[in-house]
Amino acid sequence: MPEVHDPLTDPAPAHDLRAVLRIRAFRRLWIAFGLSSLGDWIGLLALTAMAKSLAGDDYQAANFAIGGVLFLRVLPALVMGPVAGWVADRLDRRWTMILGDLIRAAFFVSIPIVGTLTWVLVATVLIEIVSLVWGPAKDASVPNLVPRHRLEAANQLSLITTYGTALPAAVIFTAITLVSRWAGDFAIDLAVYVNAATFVVSALAIVSVAEIGRAVHDHEEHPTLWRTMVEGWSYVTSTPLVRGLVVGISGAFAAGAVVIGLGRTYVEDLKAGDPGYGVLFGAVFGGLALGMGFAPRLFSGLSRRRLFAAGLVGSGICLAALALIQQIEIATMIAILLGFCAGASWVCGYTLLGLEVPDAVRGRTFAFVQSAVRTVLAVTLAIAPFAAGAIGRNTWTIGGRSVSYNGAATTMLIAAVLAGVIGVIAWRQMDDRPGVPFWRDVRRSFGKTPGVYPTTGLFIAMEGGDGAGKSTQSALLVEWLKEQGQQVLLTREPGATELGKTLRGIVLDPATGDISHRAEALLYAADKAEHVDSVIKPALKAGAVVITDRYVDSALAYQGSGRDLDLSDVERVNRWATDDLRPNLTILLDLPPKSGLDRFAGRDRIEAQSHDFHVRVRNAFLELAAAEPQHYLILDATQDREELAAQIRARLQPMLPKVN
Ligand SMILES: Nc1ncnc2c1ncn2[C@@H]1O[C@H](COP(=O)(O)OP(=O)(O)OP(=O)(O)O)[C@@H](O)[C@H]1O
Numbered sequence: 030m031p032e033v034h035d036p037l038t039d040p041a042p043a044h045d046l047r048a049v050l051r052i053r054a055f056r057r058l059w060i061a062f063g064l065s066s067l068g069d070w071i072g073l074l075a076l077t078a079m080a081k082s083l084a085g086d087d088y089q090a091a092n093f094a095i096g097g098v099l100f101l102r103v104l105p106a107l108v109m110g111p112v113a114g115w116v117a118d119r120l121d122r123r124w125t126m127i128l129g130d131l132i133r134a135a136f137f138v139s140i141p142i143v144g145t146l147t148w149v150l151v152a153t154v155l156i157e158i159v160s161l162v163w164g165p166a167k168d169a170s171v172p173n174l175v176p177r178h179r180l181e182a183a184n185q186l187s188l189i190t191t192y193g194t195a196l197p198a199a200v201i202f203t204a205i206t207l208v209s210r211w212a213g214d215f216a217i218d219l220a221v222y223v224n225a226a227t228f229v230v231s232a233l234a235i236v237s238v239a240e241i242g243r244a245v246h247d248h249e250e251h252p253t254l255w256r257t258m259v260e261g262w263s264y265v266t267s268t269p270l271v272r273g274l275v276v277g278i279s280g281a282f283a284a285g286a287v288v289i290g291l292g293r294t295y296v297e298d299l300k301a302g303d304p305g306y307g308v309l310f311g312a313v314f315g316g317l318a319l320g321m322g323f324a325p326r327l328f329s330g331l332s333r334r335r336l337f338a339a340g341l342v343g344s345g346i347c348l349a350a351l352a353l354i355q356q357i358e359i360a361t362m363i364a365i366l367l368g369f370c371a372g373a374s375w376v377c378g379y380t381l382l383g384l385e386v387p388d389a390v391r392g393r394t395f396a397f398v399q400s401a402v403r404t405v406l407a408v409t410l411a412i413a414p415f416a417a418g419a420i421g422r423n424t425w426t427i428g429g430r431s432v433s434y435n436g437a438a439t440t441m442l443i444a445a446v447l448a449g450v451i452g453v454i455a456w457r458q459m460d461d462r463p464g465v466p467f468w469r470d471v472r473r474s475f476g477k478t479p480g481v482y483p484t485t486g487l488f489i490a491m492e493g494g495d496g497a498g499k500s501t502q503s504a505l506l507v508e509w510l511k512e513q514g515q516q517v518l519l520t521r522e523p524g525a526t527e528l529g530k531t532l533r534g535i536v537l538d539p540a541t542g543d544i545s546h547r548a549e550a551l552l553y554a555a556d557k558a559e560h561v562d563s564v565i566k567p568a569l570k571a572g573a574v575v576i577t578d579r580y581v582d583s584a585l586a587y588q589g590s591g592r593d594l595d596l597s598d599v600e601r602v603n604r605w606a607t608d609d610l611r612p613n614l615t616i617l618l619d620l621p622p623k624s625g626l627d628r629f630a631g632r633d634r635i636e637a638q639s640h641d642f643h644v645r646v647r648n649a650f651l652e653l654a655a656a657e658p659q660h661y662l663i664l665d666a667t668q669d670r671e672e673l674a675a676q677i678r679a680r681l682q683p684m685l686p687k688v689n
């Protein structure tokens with residue numbers, strides 16, 4: 030069935046999770062991976078229970094069997110990660126997922142039938158290998174199913190579903206084992222069969238998502254596995270953003286793993302016992318869910334790269350506080366905050382990978398991240414308790430008072446310092462607003478003014494990078510509006526007034542050379558002040574539909590984010606210059622900078638800026654639109670002219686002033 034609503038023109042806010050679920054292809058994939066995750070968790074519980082039961086009554090053997098299952102789940106990622114990424118990028122992703130689900134179902138069904146501990150362990154490895162391919166194929170497909178401005182919400186849903194299904198899985202597993210207690214070991218077999226069924230249903234759900242395809246390669250040759258791995262590795266290590274993301278995400282996981290690995294001893298040291306342990310765990314995972322769900326919305330005006338790195342540093346600080354504060358109630362609150370920071374970083378990291386890694390290497394990159402994360406998890410879980418045990422329990426007498434300091438807290442402190450250092454390294458690699466103080470950015474992301482929207486006429490701004498097609502679409506729109514009997518004024522910035530023409534000459538002439546960035550911002554703002562007062566306001570007052578080719582968003586994107594200026598300063602100056610007059614609708618034509626600039630040969634002073642400058646400009650436009658989606662129409666400008674024009678007309682039709 031064709032898509033009934035258009036995800037690109039859906040006016041719902043970018044952070045609205047229901048809006049992502051209205052995208053049919055994503056919704057089906059979401060149902061599929063929700064089921065797969067549920068199956069994964071039930072499988073983990075059932076296989077550990079089965080391993081214990083097959084190991085017999087011996088305490089040591091039972092523990093060894095459970096540990097074996099857990100260890101073997103992590104092991105394949107360490108060895109097979111790069112191969113999994115190659116498969117995800119090389120094969121049709123939809124069929125990879127369908128077959129992956131069916132193979133996992135078959136392995137799960139075989140486990141109770143074979144019924145030996147050896148087969149439980151072997152099948153665990155095989156199932157994990159298949160999951161390793163399935164995960165990156167799914168992660169790499171999501172950015173192709175949802176518009177860019179909804180990718181963050183899609184990732185929030187993915188992550189919340191992946192981890193959130195642990196709870197229903199535990200409930201289902203407990204229910205199955207309680208209800209069929211009379212059946213002895215068959216209860217566990219039943220859980221394994223239920224788990225297999227979830228994979229089959231997941232496969233069926235993916236069959237209908239035809240939009241998932243193969244990775245798009247620039248050239249259709251098929252590189253060898255070895256070359257793909259080398260290229261994947263060199264892509265990750267030579268791209269500062271991706272390097273920072275991989276290091277940072279691994280750091281966030283290490284921080285979480287330290288709390289998991291040491292939690293039991295830590296609460297014991299605080300004399301909080303089993304209930305304290307449960308509360309601490311709940312606090313970390315609850316905070317994680319809150320961070321994933323709310324941090325992007327709370328800090329909607331903050332650059333995602335900055336939010337990612339800040340979340341990491343925040344996790345380190347919380348971990349240090351957890352180590353220093355020896356009181357369970359306060360520790361619980363800090364654990365929530367720690368989870369929140371780690372959750373914010375995790376969701377931003379995933380979104381950035383989806384947005385900035387090209388489709389052709391995305392599967393490999395996600396596989397690389399998963400391998401790195403699992404390696405870090407395995408190493409941290411192994412080392413942290415050992416380090417805590419080696420440090421032991423210590424009591425010092427300082428000034429007549431005895432102070433106890435134990436291994437768990439000390440190890441946490443060391444991990445906190447490491448997480449902080451990793452956060453700072455990630456910040457340095459990835460910061461997209463060097464020179465702009467972080468706290469000013471945070472303040473700005475809270476303190477917004479509402480703006481003034483015209484009540485007569487209709488004010489439309491056409492925005493986007495250079496060569497995105499603004500002039501083309503503006504001209505087509507004017508034609509259509511005139512056919513509708515509207516009074517129309519097409520204007521532009523800079524250069525619509527006599528003063529503006531002079532200013533345009535100055536800011537765009539390459540002969541002007543490098544000028545102070547503040548001077549540049551003020552020249553553009555002066556053009557706007559004259560434009561609004563002498564052209565835009567009078568036309569709106571007369572009831573016209575005014576289309577401006579660029580407006581304040583261009584200043585916020587080019588001067589506020591492209592240059593090293595404080596965005597809040599640029600915003601204040603421009604709001605003042607324009608009397609805070611805002612467009613009823615801004616049409617954002619979104620295009621990779623290179624594609625836009627390749628559409629013409631000559632370069633003016635601004636077009637001649639670096640590729641990084643233009644990437645910052647593009648991201649800034651998208652972030653502005655995501656923050657106030659009700660006033661934006663974001664369009665994928667790679668589409669052809671007529672398709673774009675039709676989407677613009679569809680959105681504007683209900684907004685047009687009545688014609689007498
Ligand atoms: N949808 C499209 N697909 C391919 N080419 C396009 C499309 N729309 C416009 N073009 C072409 O791209 C070039 C730039 O288009 P246009 O001048 O409309 O962009 P612009 O965003 O106004 O550019 P600038 O930022 O320089 O003002 C033109 O040659 C135009 O014909």
Ligand SMILES: Cc1cn([C@H]2C[C@H](O)[C@@H](COP(=O)(O)O)O2)c(=O)[nH]c1=O
Pocket residue numbers: 495521522523537553554579580581583584585587588635636
């Ligand atoms: C309004 C405005 C524009 N710019 C930049 C963006 C473009 O590179 C040029 C204008 O050229 P166009 O061909 O008319 O698109 O100026 C800017 O940096 N700041 C602004 O406020």
